[in-house]
Amino acid sequence: MSVKISIARFTDPLSGLESALHIDQAINGKEKNCSCYKCPSKLTAVNGRGMRKILKQHHFRHPPDSQCVGAPETEVHELAKQIIRQSSSIVLPTKSRFNYVDSELEVRLQQVVFDAFVSAENSDQLGVEVAVTSFSDELKCQRLKEIGIPTIEIDLSEVPRQIDLKRIEFEVLYNPENRKYLYQDSPFSETASNSERESVSFLYWALSVITKYPLQTLGIILGLILFFKPRRRRW
Secondary structure, rough: OOOOEEEEEEEEEOOOEEEEHHOOOOOOOOEEEEOOOOOOEEEEEOOOOOHHHHHHEEEEEOOOOOOOOOOOHHHHHHHHHHHHHHHHHHEOOOOOOEEOOEEEEEEEEEEEEEEEEEEEEOOOOEEEEEEEOOOOOOOHHHHHHOOOOEEEEEEOOOOOOOOOOOHHHHHHOOOOHHEEEEOOOOOHHHHHOOOHHHHHHHHHHHHHHHHHHHHHHHHHHHHHHHHHHHOOOOO
């Protein structure tokens, strides 16, 4: 029996370009343009709506006779790069933000290939490495120093296989605790104001609570809505 997976390979029917697709982004039913990262099987999106989506784990399903176990490391790695490309801001290890206007994937500069390479409006550049099972070694750090590109590495090794889209977006873009500098020589990461750092810290705390306790958070929100709901007067 195959395992449930939450990330599939999507092939654009017009351009033929491939990208990672999370189950939260898929339409319920057979996705003819979605396949597994490990095997060539076409996948079916099992994606409920409303309360059913909350209570039942949504996923991509292999054909009934499949024994494929998927490729969780590749799935997470590809989706993380996709998230970076589609965003315009990423939190640095210093809890400040790096805002960018351009992003590219799999960029080669001399002997280094970056998972993602982003550029700010003022021409500041940042390399981003996504680590799931393989981490950068001393040789790569030395090469980064030689070409002089500030680079961070995001550790996604603890990300669970079944993870919702909002949670992985948080881990990739906003969690300052799971990243470090592989090389840094420019002061751009230290220019954030105290208020911006505090806002990032609050955002990190709020998102970490919501993603760790989604049902409890939903219960609290519903309770507050009921508590503050206007009551009809009885005459």
